[in-house]
Amino acid sequence: MEQSSDFIIFLGRFHPLFLHLPIGFLVLGFLLEFISRKEKYKSLQPAVGFTLLLGAISALVTAILGLMLATDGGYSEDLLSIHQWLGIGLVIFAFGAWWLYTQKEKKKEARLDKAYVGLLSLMMVFLAGAGHYGGSLTHGTNYLTQYMPNGLRALAGLPQQQKGFKPIENIEEAVVFQEIVHPILEMRCNSCHNASKKKGELQMHTVDYLKKGGENGPVFVAGQPLDSEMIKRIHLPESDDDHMPPKGKTQLTPEQVALLEWWIEEGAPFDKKVAELKTTSEIDDILITLADPDANKSEVELLLAKGVEEADPEKIKEIKSKGAMIKPLSNKENWLQVSISKNLPVDELLAEIAEAFPKQVTWLDIKDSPVSDDGFAAVAKMTNLTRLRAEKTSITDNAMSHIRELPYLEFLNIYGTKVGDEGVLALEDLSNLRRLYVWDSQVTKDGARKLEGRNSKLEVNLGFEVTVVDSLSVQVVPVKGE
Ligand code: HEC
Structure with a gap:
């Protein structure tokens, strides 16, 4: 038989x-x-x-x-x-x-x-x-799509492929198995140890199967990395038939091996976070490399990095033909910078832009133009605006009630306008605002200081104060609101 x-x-x-x-x-x-x-x-x-x-x-x-x-x-x-x-x-x-x-x-x-x-x-x-x-x-079912370029994956409605680790936002809070160990197994082991291909009767794609082990029993011994079958096999010479991943397949990096050993050494927990386990300085150094490089980026940087869908080129052409200058922020992105010069019907153009592609405009320059306070109702619709230059216009505090609707505004120049303290204080909730230029407006030093008190990252620039130090030298210092 x-x-x-x-x-x-x-x-x-x-x-x-x-x-x-x-x-x-x-x-x-x-x-x-x-x-x-x-x-x-x-x-x-x-x-x-x-x-x-x-x-x-x-x-x-x-x-x-x-x-x-x-x-x-x-x-x-x-x-x-x-x-x-x-x-x-x-x-x-x-x-x-x-x-x-x-x-x-x-x-x-x-x-x-x-x-x-x-x-x-x-x-x-x-x-x-x-x-x-x-x-x-x-x-395995993902054989065809495994190395598919991300562009094609998007077309096919498949999730984007992460090269290596998904960056971890807060390392200390990361669940070690889920966010560190499992992705390694997923990348290097699961292609042969899964529901449809159980080499050595071993499946590694779920916690239960991993705990169960293969035809020769458990594959890890909590606390004993060097007695664990999976680690032993990883350390065998690549030419050995029992070496994992088998010869010719992409091998684990020394860092990945160290992480697997660390996890087993610490008792192979499935729900503990990094902060709950002991680490060596070697492990700390590796963990840092898994951290999300975006974690320290500002909201505005993240927004711009994320990008935006393309504005209708026909609409851009149409509004450009009326005199507005519209350019991409850089040549590989869909973000737009718009400037409208003094002799144009600014309010109307702003309304048309707000209608056609409000989300794409991230820089807007309407300095020295006949824009009215009401014209800013259209500006408020450009919710991804990060820079706004409206200096030397005749706007007042009323325009500020619209500008305060722009959550990503980082830079605002309203020097030489009729805006006063009440107007700028309306901007106190704009947490991304970093620079505000208000010299030669109605804003007082007091108002500027108050606003800075409410947004510690904001610098309000009131222009320059000229002090005659003595008869020969003149000291020019920027006046800040303090
Ligand atoms: C290309 C396919 C392939 C990949 C990738 C792969 N393995 Fe294997 N694995 C096998 C085959 C085939 C066997 C059974 C043959 C044997 O026992 O050597 C096996 C057996 C095992 C066994 C023994 C199970 C038992 O009980 O006998 C362990 C443990 C193991 N693999 C761990 C791993 C680990 C850990 C990884 C990732 C680092 C991995 N494998 C990646 C093909 C693969």
Whole structure:
């Protein structure tokens, strides 16, 4: 019994080799059929039946070998059964197509030809399906998409591929298994140790399976990294058959090995955070590299880095034709900078921009223009505005009630306007505001100091104070609100 089942598996292992024959014959038969319908290639017509028959026979042999291989086990049941039925269907359709071919050749009925073409097409669908599921069985379901570029992944609606670790925002709070250990296993081990490919009877894609271990029992011993099977195998020389990941596959980096050992050393917990485990200085150094480089970026930097969808180029063209200057902030992004010069109907243009592409405008320059307080109602709609230059206009505190609606505003110049203390104090909630230029306006030193008191990152610039130090030297110091 033992021996006969070994022999069956031995034969079954020819399935992956043999399956190329039916693929070749059936695809060729399909192509010949349609090519030979052209007058020029008519002479190929008699070859179609023969090719289809060869395809059908080799498909039958392949299917039998496949059934033998399946007795070897270790495949995902669901995938296997879909693959199996597609394969069996393919054999039936291939023979069916060949038979219909012989019939229509004999009887020359249009009805038969239609049925034949239909069956031939169905056969190709089953061929593609069986091939695809077969690939998923041996290589894992993500085999095709694993190295797909992110652009294509987006088109296919797949999640974006993270190269290595997903950056961790707060390392101390990170759950060690979930955010550090699991991603390593996911990247380097799970392709062979998962639900559909359980090499060594070991699955590593869920906590329960990982705890369960493989055919030789548990793969880690809490507290004992060097006695843990998975670590032992990682340390074997790469040429050793038991080395993991097997020779030729992308290997773990020394840092990844150190992290796995650290996790086991600390008792292999599944719910503890970094802060709850002891670390060595070596581990600390590695952990730092996992931290999110964006963690210290300002909200405005993150917004600009995140980007924005493209504004309608037709609309841009239209508003540009009315005199507004509209340029990309840099040539690879969709963010826009807009400036409108003095002799234009600013309020109207602002309203049109706010209508057409309010989100894309991040820099706006309307200095020295006849903009009115009401014109700022349109500006308030440009919610991603980070820089606004409105100096030397006749705006008043009323405009500020609109400007305070701009959460990302970082830089505001309103020097030479009629804005006063009440106006600028209305901006106290703009937590991203860093620079405010108010010299030569109605804003007092007192008002400026008050506002700075409410936003510690804000610098209010009141212009320059000229002090005559003595008869020969003059000291010029910027007046800050303090
Ligand atoms: C390319 C496929 C592949 C990858 C990737 C892979 N393994 Fe394996 N693994 C195997 C095969 C095949 C076996 C069974 C053969 C054997 O026992 O050597 C196995 C067996 C094991 C076993 C023994 C299970 C037992 O109980 O016998 C452990 C432990 C193991 N792998 C750990 C890992 C770890 C950890 C990783 C990632 C660092 C990994 N494997 C990555 C193919 C792979």
